[in-house]
Amino acid sequence: MSALDRLAATVAARKGADPETSWTARLLGKGPEKCAEKFGEEAIEALIEAVKGDRARLTAEAADVLYHLLVMLAARDVTLADVLAELERREGTSGLDEKAARP
Template structure:
């Protein structure tokens, strides 16, 4: 398994955990909307570091983005496997063609 798969499994294991014992459980307890908000905050922080050009800070923020993406997906019962299947479906399809098909 990859580190992302391991992280996704850890995130899922925290869904029913005590919010006082786990940051992830605390996010889940606040609801899917808060999970989405945290993802958005981290994405903005990553954008800022990308614009600044600080590779180390961008790397750290990108890790936060991936973590919060997994939390947000789990909060809405979307699995990493479903996202991977969607990526596989798009493989070999031009980005322009794929976007046009979505309308």
């Protein structure tokens, strides 16, 4: 099991946790919109670090993005397995062809 799998399992397990003892439960308790907002904030911070070129800071912000992506997905009952299945479905397809096939 990868670190990402373990993190996804932890996020799923915290869905029903006490918001007083779990940051993840607190975020989820604020609803999907707040989770999406937080994901967006972290994504912007990662973009800023990517432009600045600080590898260590970008790495840290990318980890935050992955965590907040998993929280946002959990808020809408989308699992990491769902996302991985979609990636597998797309595997071997040209990115240009995949984009052209979208509605």
